[in-house]
Amino acid sequence: KQEVTQIPAALSVPEGENLVLNCSFTDSAIYNLQWFRQDPGKGLTSLLLIQSSQREQTSGRLNASLDKSSGRSTLYIAASQPGDSATYLCAVPNDYKLSFGAGTTVTVRA
Amino acid sequence: TAGITQAPTSQILAAGRSMTLRCTQDMRHNAMYWYRQDLGLGLRLIHYSNTAGTTGKGEVPDGYSVSRANTDDFPLTLASAVPSQTSVYFCATAWGGELFFGEGSRLTVL
Numbered sequence: 001k002q003e004v005t006q007i008p009a010a011l012s013v014p015e016g017e018n019l020v021l022n023c024s025f026t027d028s029a030i031y032n033l034q035w036f037r038q039d040p041g042k043g044l045t046s047l048l049l050i051q052s053s054q055r056e057q058t059s060g061r062l063n064a065s066l067d068k069s070s071g072r073s074t075l076y077i078a079a080s081q082p083g084d085s086a087t088y089l090c091a092v093p094n095d096y097k098l099s100f101g102a103g104t105t106v107t108v109r110a
Numbered sequence: 111t112a113g114i115t116q117a118p119t120s121q122i123l124a125a126g127r128s129m130t131l132r133c134t135q136d137m138r139h140n141a142m143y144w145y146r147q148d149l150g151l152g153l154r155l156i157h158y159s160n161t162a163g164t165t166g167k168g169e170v171p172d173g174y175s176v177s178r179a180n181t182d183d184f185p186l187t188l189a190s191a192v193p194s195q196t197s198v199y200f201c202a203t204a205w206g207g208e209l210f211f212g213e214g215s216r217l218t219v220l
Contacts, residue, residue: 043211
């Protein structure tokens, strides 16, 4: 059974600091990993999709790495801004569905 | 851009009543999903459909039914609502291994 863990559960940083969010999964036989952002009361917005053949994926200030052998992915957000405050979730395929982590809630202080 | 449209946005329902949550997409994605999100339990898959005409049970299917008459619509029905079905319900589609979410329907069963 695939289990996904995100640590820490919450993070508060001053504006401008780089963010490092961690995601670990128990079954390394995945074909991709997806990072999402969720604002309060809203749906999930896809940030990055990393295929198993890739080691990292970048979009603007966001960079996600994937190490299948160790069962880990890391989302880096450079030069954080108050608008980055949200909950970030990672998800991996698990049979016919995605298994989600519980998320890391980020607060960026102005 | 519409993407995925869910309705209603919010609903209060008396226990024992039936309710259909609507989900419509304009992206022509084959795969569609219904998740519920609960504090402390994260996102859990209720039902899914890999293509029009087929459906499957997810992790928590009891008390829910779905149909997939065409590519665009994937309604979720609660035949006789119970308080434990109070939750936020998200419809999602998938394309190329990437998942896309609607804005959610908040349901309260009293």
